[in-house]
Amino acid sequence: MLLDLLIFLPLVGALAVGFTPRGAVSLQRGIALLTTLVVAVLSLVVWGSHDLASLAVDKAWFTLPGSQIDVGYRLGVDGISLLMVVLTGVLMPIVILSTFGHITERVKEFMIWVLVMQMGMMGVFLATDLVLFYFFWEIGLVPLYFMVGIWGGKRRLYATLKFFLYTFAGSVVMLIAAIALVYKAQSTDIAAITDSMAALGVSDTIWLFAAFTLAFAIKVPVLPFHTWLPDAHTEAPTSGSVILAGVLLKMGTYGFLRFSIAMFPAAAVAASPYMMALGAIGIVYGAFLAMAQTDIKRLVACSSVSHLGYVVLGLFALTRVGLAGSLIQMVNHGLSTGLLFLLVGMIYERRHTRQLDQYGGIASVMPIYAIFWTIAVLSSVGLPGLNGFVGEYLILLGAFEAIPFWAVVSVTGVIFGAIYLLMATRKLLYGPVVHEANRKLTDLNLREIGLMVPVVVLIVWIGVKPSYFLDRTEASVATIVERLDQARDGMQTAQLPAVKGGESR
Amino acid sequence: MTPEALEALLHGSFAGIGAMVAVTLGILLLLLAEILPGAAKLKPVLFVATLVVAFLGELQLLGEPAGPVLGGSYIANQAAAAWGLVFLSATAVAWVFGRGYYTLEKPFQGEHDVLMLSSLLGMMLMSGAGDLITFFIGLELLSVPLYALCGFRRARNDSVEAGLKYFLLGAFGSALFLYGAALVYAGAGSVSLTTLSQVGASDSLSLIGLALIASALLFKAGVFPFHFWIPDVYQGAPTPVTTFMATGTKAAAFAFLLNMAFLLPPAAASSLAWIALLTIAIGNLGALVSRDLKRMLALSGVAHAGILLLAVVSYLKSGDVELAEESAIYYMAAYVFSAGGAFGLLALLESKGDEATTLDSIKGLGSRRPGIAAAMTVFMLSLGGIPATGGFLGKYFVFSSLVVKADMVGVALIAILLSVIALGYYLRVIIAMWMEAETEDAAQLSEPKRLGGAAAAVCVAMVLWLGVLPDFFLGLMR
Numbered sequence: 006m007l008l009d010l011l012i013f014l015p016l017v018g019a020l021a022v023g024f025t026p027r028g029a030v031s032l033q034r035g036i037a038l039l040t041t042l043v044v045a046v047l048s049l050v051v052w053g054s055h056d057l058a059s060l061a062v063d064k065a066w067f068t069l070p071g072s073q074i075d076v077g078y079r080l081g082v083d084g085i086s087l088l089m090v091v092l093t094g095v096l097m098p099i100v101i102l103s104t105f106g107h108i109t110e111r112v113k114e115f116m117i118w119v120l121v122m123q124m125g126m127m128g129v130f131l132a133t134d135l136v137l138f139y140f141f142w143e144i145g146l147v148p149l150y151f152m153v154g155i156w157g158g159k160r161r162l163y164a165t166l167k168f169f170l171y172t173f174a175g176s177v178v179m180l181i182a183a184i185a186l187v188y189k190a191q192s193t194d195i196a197a198i199t200d201s202m203a204a205l206g207v208s209d210t211i212w213l214f215a216a217f218t219l220a221f222a223i224k225v226p227v228l229p230f231h232t233w234l235p236d237a238h239t240e241a242p243t244s245g246s247v248i249l250a251g252v253l254l255k256m257g258t259y260g261f262l263r264f265s266i267a268m269f270p271a272a273a274v275a276a277s278p279y280m281m282a283l284g285a286i287g288i289v290y291g292a293f294l295a296m297a298q299t300d301i302k303r304l305v306a307c308s309s310v311s312h313l314g315y316v317v318l319g320l321f322a323l324t325r326v327g328l329a330g331s332l333i334q335m336v337n338h339g340l341s342t343g344l345l346f347l348l349v350g351m352i353y354e355r356r357h358t359r360q361l362d363q364y365g366g367i368a369s370v371m372p373i374y375a376i377f378w379t380i381a382v383l384s385s386v387g388l389p390g391l392n393g394f395v396g397e398y399l400i401l402l403g404a405f406e407a408i409p410f411w412a413v414v415s416v417t418g419v420i421f422g423a424i425y426l427l428m429a430t431r432k433l434l435y436g437p438v439v440h441e442a443n444r445k446l447t448d449l450n451l452r453e454i455g456l457m458v459p460v461v462v463l464i465v466w467i468g469v470k471p472s473y474f475l476d477r478t479e480a481s482v483a484t485i486v487e488r489l490d491q492a493r494d495g496m497q498t499a500q501l502p503a504v505k506g507g508e509s510r
Numbered sequence: 511m512t513p514e515a516l517e518a519l520l521h522g523s524f525a526g527i528g529a530m531v532a533v534t535l536g537i538l539l540l541l542l543a544e545i546l547p548g549a550a551k552l553k554p555v556l557f558v559a560t561l562v563v564a565f566l567g568e569l570q571l572l573g574e575p576a577g578p579v580l581g582g583s584y585i586a587n588q589a590a591a592a593w594g595l596v597f598l599s600a601t602a603v604a605w606v607f608g609r610g611y612y613t614l615e616k617p618f619q620g621e622h623d624v625l626m627l628s629s630l631l632g633m634m635l636m637s638g639a640g641d642l643i644t645f646f647i648g649l650e651l652l653s654v655p656l657y658a659l660c661g662f663r664r665a666r667n668d669s670v671e672a673g674l675k676y677f678l679l680g681a682f683g684s685a686l687f688l689y690g691a692a693l694v695y696a697g698a699g700s701v702s703l704t705t706l707s708q709v710g711a712s713d714s715l716s717l718i719g720l721a722l723i724a725s726a727l728l729f730k731a732g733v734f735p736f737h738f739w740i741p742d743v744y745q746g747a748p749t750p751v752t753t754f755m756a757t758g759t760k761a762a763a764f765a766f767l768l769n770m771a772f773l774l775p776p777a778a779a780s781s782l783a784w785i786a787l788l789t790i791a792i793g794n795l796g797a798l799v800s801r802d803l804k805r806m807l808a809l810s811g812v813a814h815a816g817i818l819l820l821a822v823v824s825y826l827k828s829g830d831v832e833l834a835e836e837s838a839i840y841y842m843a844a845y846v847f848s849a850g851g852a853f854g855l856l857a858l859l860e861s862k863g864d865e866a867t868t869l870d871s872i873k874g875l876g877s878r879r880p881g882i883a884a885a886m887t888v889f890m891l892s893l894g895g896i897p898a899t900g901g902f903l904g905k906y907f908v909f910s911s912l913v914v915k916a917d918m919v920g921v922a923l924i925a926i927l928l929s930v931i932a933l934g935y936y937l938r939v940i941i942a943m944w945m946e947a948e949t950e951d952a953a954q955l956s957e958p959k960r961l962g963g964a965a966a967a968v969c970v971a972m973v974l975w976l977g978v979l980p981d982f983f984l985g986l987m988r
Contacts, residue, residue: 070836143897180909181909
């Protein structure tokens with residue numbers, strides 16, 4: 006029931022907003038805020054619950070034609086999805102609060118789309134049925150398409166169409182693989198499919214792995230597929246960017262872990278060096294891209310490509326430390342990049358430009374803003390004591406265990422990351438106030454401070470006491486690592502034909 | 511024929527053809543109401559009552575299939591009944607959206623409705639035809655009224671042109687079919703599907719005949735390379751008629767294609783797969799470059815016919831007729847409500863039926879008529895195959911029959927990647943409605959009437975129902 010509510014309360018909220026009169030902006034905002042707050046509280050209740058398995062839902066949905074396979078309405082949480090569910094729950098009220106500043110037209114439609122978006126994201130993380138997962142996966146595309154297309158910047162139509170077609174192309178390839186997978190395993194239950202796939206070798210699963218991985222790689226995005234992201238981020242309204250960076254991209258990394266790695270361990274082991282390479286190159290390439298940007302929002306977007314490279318690197322290192330680091334880094338990236346996008350949005354609302362050279366000396370005009378910006382940047386570059394450090398450290402450790410070379414390459418990314426973010430900070434906050442328009446800027450108001458405080462609290466909390474968060478993921482990570490070890494053993498026995506009659510895995 | 515033989519022939523047949531009898535009676539009563547003074551008000555009631563009775567008849571048949579009736583010339587099985595429901599829905603959608611569409615031709619609405627029902631009768635006959643001759647009668651019963659309907663707005667050149675074009679090419683299609691049927695008869699010695707299934711039709715004469723028959727069916731369905739008439743005829747015909755043709759005719763052609771596909775050699779599967787892929791590609795690319803919405807939807811219909819053809823291909827390859835039929839019917843049911851709804855909305859928006867609805871004229875529709883724009887959005891997403899709509903599940907079922915039973919992963923991959931192109935133009939409609947500012951062309955649009963709005967709402971509800979709770983519909987077919 007709890008999990009049903011997480012998914013369908015936003016839908017109810019969206020319908021409620023739909024029935025309000027068009028001009029009643031405060032009412033629409035109020036409904037949206039209330040709905041997301043309730044969902045946030047419920048997601049914390051899930052976090053507090055000690056027996057996650059008891060929350061699972063399993064109801065009949067429909068039977069696939071021409072077979073006896075029952076597609077179920079199956080929901081559940083485990084260590085992998087738990088952090089994501091809480092992140093989605095907590096971030097959404099913040100997003101709604103942030104819209105009060107920049108969404109002033111067609112508020113009703115916007116609130117409907119934000120809430121539908123939340124339904125889609127929750128569904129993706131909670132679904133434990135493959136068909137249901139795919140359902141929510143694609144439903145999640147539509148709201149963002151509208152959010153960028155209606156409330157976006159100048160090139161919004163181009164950006165939104167590119168985003169949609171790019172991700173949709175990846176999704177349909179996954180659909181074909183999912184269809185084949187369902188019949189191969191004779192089930193749509195993700196756990197059952199995972200069990201039946203775990204024992205299969207590389208040659209049996211490699212193309213399924215490739216199809217799923219392609220879809221997720223586009224979503225994350227992993228290097229050669231990243232071009233839609235800077236466009237979408239730059240053109241999206243602030244709240245859209247926050248959702249995109251905070252949660253939506255995590256659907257891709259979550260998919261890597263849940264499907265590519267957990268479901269096809271043998272293929273993941275085989276592909277690991279290549280995926281790690283893509284991750285490491287992404288880190289460095291993203292950093293270089295970011296360094297070249299003059300538009301501050303685009304800079305953050307490119308830094309996002311770089312930071313997600315860490316997640317990919319850590320995931321495909323396929324070590325316990327790397328996986329744990331990646332899980333925590335998914336949350337970190339959502340918090341710190343989300344915070345950066347919020348801050349970029351706040352200054353854009355005041356000054357209506359995103360060009361770095363139009364700023365300078367903001368710290369003296371907006372001291373509170375400067376504090377928050379600095380925290381966000383330091384978290385992003387991985388200052389010890391803040392969240393970013395924990396994730397990056399664990400990931401690099403995990404990567405070093407697997408392939409030291411890519412860990413070394415990635416470490417340079419840490420340095421470049423510090424360079425471009427601190428350079429941007431200098432240009433933005435310090436130095437003399439050159440432009441007259443900047444002198445009259447007002448500092449953050451209570452709403453803006455209030456919505457960022459929870460994010461900052463989490464940033465510090467994860468940085469100081471990561472074990473509180475990591476502990477909840479441990480059991481699930483251990484299961485995956487076990488599967489990976491079995492797959493490695495299986496591949497070794499396959500390579501040694503002399504050892505016959507050994508264990509069948 | 512002695513009375514006893516006649517009785518034996520008809521015995522137990524009524525349950526099988528009840529729906530068709532109801533439609534026939536409806537036609538007669540409507541014609542009667544035409545000449546009776548003061549009965550004009552009754553006509554819409556009669557029309558609706560006919561559809562309702564026929565609908566109940568098909569539902570009854572779906573529950574208890576009667577099997578071959580009338581000496582085997584009509585096979586009243588579950589598939590025929592399910593297709594019947596699809597045809598009836600298509601007729602209902604086209605008719606409701608067409609209320610108030612005609613202005614100059616308003617006095618002739620009665621004839622319009624009679625023609626529509628006759629065509630419906632033809633479809634029903636086609637979907638259950640047990641021999642080639644019965645099928646041919648169905649085909650003609652479908653086509654001849656449609657020729658007239660296409661040219662129904664006789665004051666307009668493009669409508670008359672559409673009628674003439676459809677007639678000339680349609681006559682050609684009918685001739686192909688007849689010639690093919692004759693060759694099959696010459697080769698295999700029978701026109702009954704049951705007999706043919708026993709004796710087989712693999713001699714060269716029959717094979718040529720079958721190829722001709724298949725061509726005629728593909729012509730009606732608008733599959734490459736027989737699709738050239740589609741854009742012009744669909745665009746020129748009155749929009750309610752286009753709605754009817756796009757959904758109903760296509761369904762009827764595929765219904766019989768599936769029925770007779772067992773006669774085709776399995777080797778035909780791969781060539782049909784190529785034809786299907788080309789059809790999808792050509793339909794989508796054509797739709798991508800057209801700015802006229804009616805033409806765009808017409809060409810997108812070509813692409814959808816290609817996907818339906820893939821269901822036939824999977825049947826040929828795997829021999830699993832039930833799965834192919836279920837997925838094709840599901841696909842078509844979703845298509846009836848999404849494409850039917852979309853064409854229907856165009857009919858509502860065309861101002862007095864004079865101006866074409868273009869991408870430019872619907873710009874900003876979202877802020878002026880949010881309800882209409884929202885309905886159109888749902889239809890576009892369903893046609894594009896986004897989940898929570900019937901279009902997605904239809905596609906899922908067709909592709910799963912292709913991937914799983916027929917083991918044609920490559921074909922499925924190409925087809926589904928081609929359908930990404932389709933999303934390009936469906937999304938453009940959504941962009942125009944919600945994300946672009948109104949232009950002067952918007953003034954050409956007319957204000958939709960309340961009945962049309964309600965019809966759109968019903969279509970939206972059906973599309974979502976088909977997309978979220980499929981078990982009810984799947985259960986009907988089992």
